[in-house]
Amino acid sequence: MKILIMAFVKFHKDLIVYQKAFSAAMDIYVISKKFPSEERYSLTNQIRRSSRSVNANITEAWRKRRYEKSFIGKLNDADGEAAETQYWLDFAFACEYIDEKT
Numbered sequence: 001m002k003i004l005i006m007a008f009v010k011f012h013k014d015l016i017v018y019q020k021a022f023s024a025a026m027d028i029y030v031i032s033k034k035f036p037s038e039e040r041y042s043l044t045n046q047i048r049r050s051s052r053s054v055n056a057n058i059t060e061a062w063r064k065r066r067y068e069k070s071f072i073g074k075l076n077d078a079d080g081e082a083a084e085t086q087y088w089l090d091f092a093f094a095c096e097y098i099d100e101k102t
Contacts, residue, residue, distance in 0.1 A: 012062035021058060021082070025051040028085070035097050043097075047088035053081040 012018050028051045032044045061074035092098045 012059045015058065015062070018055060018058050018062075021051075021054045021078075024085075025055060028089075031098060031102060035092070039097070043088060043092060043095075047085060047092065050081045050084040050088060054078050054085065057081060
């Protein structure tokens, strides 16, 4: 029998999903610095905002975790923002601003 031992999470920053989303948002920030200047107010702004919003919604969900519907709603918002970020990454790839490895 395998026993899973999980550490008690005290803060939202302790959540692995938060840490990974934060890391991804920071990677996107660095990568998007190389996008063409004409994309500054469209693609660059949108992809940065949506990627950062994932973390903001995870943080809000954590604060509302005692209220199931609010918690689930905020997690759904985080998922939606993650999907939007994926769309912008697909767009950046199609425009050849990033390569497949990136």
